[in-house]
Amino acid sequence: MIITKLKDIDEIYEMIKPYSKILIAGCDGCCQPPRSINEAKILGQMLELKSKMNGKNLTWKAITVLRQCDDRIAGTTVRPYIDEYEAIVSLACGLGVSMLNRIFEDTLTFPAQDSMFGASENHGDNLYEQYCDTCGECLLGETAGICPVASCAKGLHNGPCGGQVDGFCEVGGYKYPCAWIQIYERLKKFNRLDLFNKFRPPKDYRLMTSPGHLELIQEYTNAIEEEEVEK
Amino acid sequence: MGNRPAFSNLMKEIKTGKFLFTGELEPTKMVDISEIIHSAEAMKEYVVAANVTDGPQGMAYVNSLIPSYLVQEKVGLETVYQMTVRDRNRIALFGDILAAACVGIKNVLALTGDHSALGDNPGAKPVFDLDSTQFVYLLSKMIDENTDVYGNEIETGKVEMNVAIAANPNASPREAEILKVGRKVAVGADYIQTQTAFDIDDAKDFIKELSRYNCPILLGLFPLKNYGIASYFDKYIPGVSVPKDLLKSLKSAKKSIKDKKERNKKVDEINLEFFVPFIREIKKSTPAAGIHCMAVHYERLFEPLLKDFR
Structure with a gap:
């Protein structure tokens, strides 16, 4: 899931100020905390109020999309409304905002949220945690399942650094654990310090460079479907 | 110790087995580095080389290469060019090492560096393309194989440096x-x-444990110029706690002695009482090659502190 944070209402208002009719699109996908139809309605009310305070009338409609990051789903859901509104405010993560902008080339979609990180839901510690940074070269087999790319503040491959104190990291005021001490302790538990001692050479950051591209599995591409229709 | 030749005077001195000292210089937000030059002059007689720090605590300071070069050039004191991987990717590290080699730098201390979030430009994008171990690997490639990490050759000249960690x-x-x-x-x-x-x-246990790697060790010591520095160190430097008695004596010197000269004398005495026996014990009962004495802005202590060990 993608962890998101609602932007300040003033910042959202500044983005939509030039428009008087906006569509607010929630997302029922993986965005956390949830930003669905209710959140879209609340945002609409807040923006309407804000507009009134600035002597403006704002017309808005709230909808929600099953997953804004899927072009078919997002396209089908949003298309019936698109001609009625001047702009869209998306309550999805950056993936959804980008997708709506790509599908609806003649309408600007603005983000209502800041996207933070891809997270796992750790109920035990009551935390959303970033266990993976999608770096393109998985090291978890050498690090007892704890990712130094995502979980070490410096992304070190051969840690720990001198900034850990009693297993806590200098970044964030020694509140969060040092990933490399966790790795050390877990490898030690399994008698696998050989993996800790191993030197990991410089990483190939081309594997992590954005923008990322990967072709959809062929069976599902439009091209193949069209070919079949022709036959 | 590996097979790499001793390129620097410091490495040559270490190989003689003589107990030796290195110092530390901390250039900050400065264009005029005469203060650094003066400090280097003041410690020159007592140390084999001086480290030049690279934006400690994530601070935006003058690049350490130019002060490292100028201290060697103007003072004749060999420097240990400190480099962190916080602000440079492998291309910049490679380029800076070549530049350092061009101007005769013979020692480099490969560091991770305190995170930029801790410094005075906290929103900076931290680099950490390599970690400090991978930086040592890059240095080995450059020094021993005359290439970068991809095997691209250095066209003219050789990088002749010794690598500190x-x-x-x-x-x-x-x-x-x-x-x-050990990995490094x-x-x-x-x-x-x-x-x-x-x-x-x-410290003795640590040196003993590290000695298994047969890599010479210079133990770091930080004489405390005044109570303010001591308490800052105690509170803010990761993992370091200044002994309570030492803090107490420095605090009482600060409170009870009004005359600056007298107070400095007392502070020096407190430091000497603590560090002289400390160094003596390290020299006597450990295989340490020497002491890295981080008496930054406190050069007056070098003479009384080190006179018995020279």
């Missing part, structure tokens, strides 16, 4: 630190300069 005697759990140092030594470190130690037993 850091180790933290205050780190806990210690085994992780010891193993990490294996990829090509020539000697170790440690973070500051205040506990003699801890």
Whole structure:
């Protein structure tokens, strides 16, 4: 899931100020905390109020999309409304905002949220945690399942650094654990310090460079479907 | 010790087995570095080389290469060019090492660096393309094989440098630190300069454990110029705690002695009482190659502190 944070209402208002009719699109996908139809309605009310305070009338409609990051789903859901509104405010993560902008080339979609990180839901510690940074070269087999790319503040491959104190990291005021001490302790538990001692050479950051591209599995591409229709 | 020749005077001195001292210079937000030059002149007689720090605590300071060069040029004191991987990717590290080699720098201390979030430009994008171990690997490639990490050759001249690494005697759990140092030594470190130690037993144990790698060790010590520095160190430097008695004596000197000269005299006495026996014990009962004395802005202590060891 993608962890998101609602932007300040003033910042959202500044983005939509030039428009008087906006569509607010929630997302029922993986965005956390949830930003669905209710959140879209609340945002609409807040923006309407804000507009009134600035002597403006704002017309808005709230909808929600099953997953804004899927072009078919997002396209089908949003298309019936698109001609009625001047702009869209998306309550999805950056993936959804980008997708709506790509599908609806003649309408600007603005983000209502800041996207933070891809997270796992750790109920035990009551935390959303970033266990993976999608770096393109998985090291978890050498690090007892704890990712130094995502979980070490410096992304070190051969840690720990001198900034850990009693297993806590200098970044964030020694509140969060040092990933490399966790790795050390877990490898030690399994008698696998050989993996800790191993030197990991410089990483190939081309594997992590954005923008990322990967072709959809062929069976599902439009091209193949069209070919079949022709036959 | 590996097969790399001793390129620097410091490395040559270490190989003689003589107990030696290195100092530390901390250039900050400055264009006029005459203060650094003066400090270097003041310590020249007592140390074999001086480290030049690279934006400690994540601060935006003058690049350490130019002060490293100028101290060698103007003062004739060899420097240990400190480099962190915080602000440079492998291309910039490679380029800076070539530049350092161009101007005759013979020692480099490969560091991770304090995170930029801790410094005075906290929103900066931290680099960490390589970690400090991978930086040692790059240095080994450059020095021993005359290439970058991809095998692209250095066209003219050779990088003749000795590689220092850091180790933290205050780190806990210690085994992780010891193993990490071993990993770094294996990829090509020539000697170790440690973070500051205040506990003699801890320091002795640490040196003993590190000595398995046969990599010369310079134990870091940090004389405390005044109570303010001591309490700052105690509170804000990761993992370092200044002994309570030392803090107490410095505090009482600050409170009770109004005359600055008299107060300085007392502070010097307190430091000498603590550090002279400390150094003596390290020299006598450990295989340490010497002391890395981080008496930044406190050069007057070098003479009384080191006179018995020269």
